[in-house]
Amino acid sequence: MATxxxxxxxxxxxxxxxxxxxxxxxxxxxxxxxRWSNTHDARDYLAPNHHTLSCYLSGGTSTFRRDDPSRKGxxxxxxxxxxxxxxxxxxxxxxxxxxxxxxxxxxxxxxVTLLDREPRSLQLAEATFLEDPAQAxxxxxxxxxxxxxxxxxxxxxxxxxxxxxxxxxxxxxxxxGLRVRGGLAPQQRRRLCEFIEQHLxxxxxxxxxxxxxxxxEYHFARMFQSSFGLPPHRYxxxxxxxxxxxxxxxxxxxxxxxxLACGFASASHxxxxxxxxxxxxxxxxxxxxxxxATR
Numbered sequence: 001m002a003t004x005x006x007x008x009x010x011x012x013x014x015x016x017x018x019x020x021x022x023x024x025x026x027x028x029x030x031x032x033x034x035r036w037s038n039t040h041d042a043r044d045y046l047a048p049n050h051h052t053l054s055c056y057l058s059g060g061t062s063t064f065r066r067d068d069p070s071r072k073g074x075x076x077x078x079x080x081x082x083x084x085x086x087x088x089x090x091x092x093x094x095x096x097x098x099x100x101x102x103x104x105x106x107x108x109x110x111x112v113t114l115l116d117r118e119p120r121s122l123q124l125a126e127a128t129f130l131e132d133p134a135q136a137x138x139x140x141x142x143x144x145x146x147x148x149x150x151x152x153x154x155x156x157x158x159x160x161x162x163x164x165x166x167x168x169x170x171x172x173x174x175x176x177g178l179r180v181r182g183g184l185a186p187q188q189r190r191r192l193c194e195f196i197e198q199h200l201x202x203x204x205x206x207x208x209x210x211x212x213x214x215x216x217e218y219h220f221a222r223m224f225q226s227s228f229g230l231p232p233h234r235y236x237x238x239x240x241x242x243x244x245x246x247x248x249x250x251x252x253x254x255x256x257x258x259x260l261a262c263g264f265a266s267a268s269h270x271x272x273x274x275x276x277x278x279x280x281x282x283x284x285x286x287x288x289x290x291x292x293a294t295r
Contacts, residue, residue, distance in 0.1 A: 003032070007101045008048035009081065010034060016041055018091075025147035027157040028278040029238070030106030031164070034099045035143055041091040045081055051102040051124055052081040053167055055139035062092035065128055073129050076136035080127040080171055083107075087126075098143050100163055108229025109238050110164055115172065116190065118183065119229035123175040124167065132170070138163050150280045151288035157278060158289075183226035188213045192224075196236060200243050200263050204236050240264065241277055248286040255282050 004010050004024065010032070013019045018041040024034040035057075045052075056063075060073030066088040073095070081087060083104060108119035115122070142159045145152040184192070195212060196204060209232055210220035224232045240262045247258045259270035274282050 004034075007032060007050055009045050009050070009052045009099065010101060012043055012045055013038070013099075016043060019043075023147055025153055025156065026279065027153065027160050029157070029161070030103035031157065031160045032101040033142065033147065033156065033160060034101070035097070036099065037094065037096050038091050039094045042089065043091070044086075044088045046086050047084050048081065049083055050104065051083050051107055052079075053100040053102070053163055054079045054081070055098050055136055057096040057098060057140070057143060059093055059095040060091075060097070063095055064090055066090060068128065071129055076131070076133070078127065078130040078132055078135055078139075080124060080130065080167060082124040082126055085126050087128075098139050100139075100142075100160055102164055105230045105234070106164070107168075109235065110161075110168055111172070112189075112193070112228050112235075113239075113242075114165055114168055116193075118189070118227050120183075120226070121175055122172045125171045125173055127171060132166075135163065135166055138166070150284050151291060154278060154280055154285050154288040155292060182223060184213060184223050189227050196239055200236075200240050201261050202263060204263070206232055236263075237273065241274065244270065244274065244282065245285065248282055249289045258282065 003026065013034075013036055014021065016038065019036055019038040022035045022037060024032070026032050056073050056075050056077045058075050060075065060077065063073040064071060069090075104119075107124070111117055111119040111122055138159055142156055142163070145156045145159075147153050147156055191212060192209060195209075206217050206221065209224075210217045213220055213223075215223065221232060224235075228235055230238075244258055244262045247253055247261060251258075253261065255270070256267040259267045262270065264270035264273065271281055274280075274285070278285060280288075
């Protein structure tokens with residue numbers, strides 16, 4: 001999972017004498033968020049290893065990309081900087097903006113589960129000063145939360161996932177000039193996804209998953225990584241935690257029963273894994289969304 005130390009766009013902003021960091025938070029699941037202000041500056045982003053979604057909160061009317069100086073920013077304008085792309089910016093005047101940083105593993109997981117596509121076959125389209133009122137409203141909701149308060153940080157994480165989902169649904173397209181080789185066949189990938197979803201409450205050893213594809217464990221693990229963008233054990237854990245979040249939000253099951261329903265050996269194991277991912281306990285997660293429902 002990416003942290004702020006190895007998020008290249010974040011580090012580029014941090015090195016600026018003119019940019020000021022107002023808030024930041026690790027939201028879990030490879031999602032990190034920061035709110036910045038900047039003035040009279042120039043920033044270059046050189047092929048970052050993560051995706052960045054941004055929204056101008058105020059100002060920006062004199063901000064432009066060096067390769068397209070005629071187009072200027074504005075409040076509620078959105079930018080998408082995909083991993084591996086380069087861009088250079090000139091900031092004239094004052095600007096307030098929010099960044100959502102998405103690591104490649106979370107991008108891959110969302111691509112598989114949301115679009116039923118191989119992550120390596122898709123690319124997030126670069127966008128500059130995009131107008132999307134619904135997405136801008138999500139960013140503003142995100143920035144209105146107190147990211148340091150555990151319950152509100154969990155709500156922020158939910159909004160961040162919504163932002164990523166929307167970007168994938170509207171801005172992802174077929175990767176150009178790529179011949180996809182190796183990996184699992186689409187039918188194998190779908191069979192695995194369905195089998196895993198149907199058996200999240202049971203142990204899912206690598207040998208069992210490999211047998212579904214009639215492959216050795218070694219070859220299966222390599223081909224799974226190629227097709228899913230992350231190792232089998234990390235995919236299964238992510239799906240267990242996603243199921244747990246659904247149950248915590250929409251069912252009255254005690255925490256111990258949620259743990260068993262999602263394939264965790266014990267409530268303590270479940271709590272530890274949940275806290276490692278979301279920086280909160282399952283009980284705090286449930287309480288945060290119950291409080292939201294009563295607002």
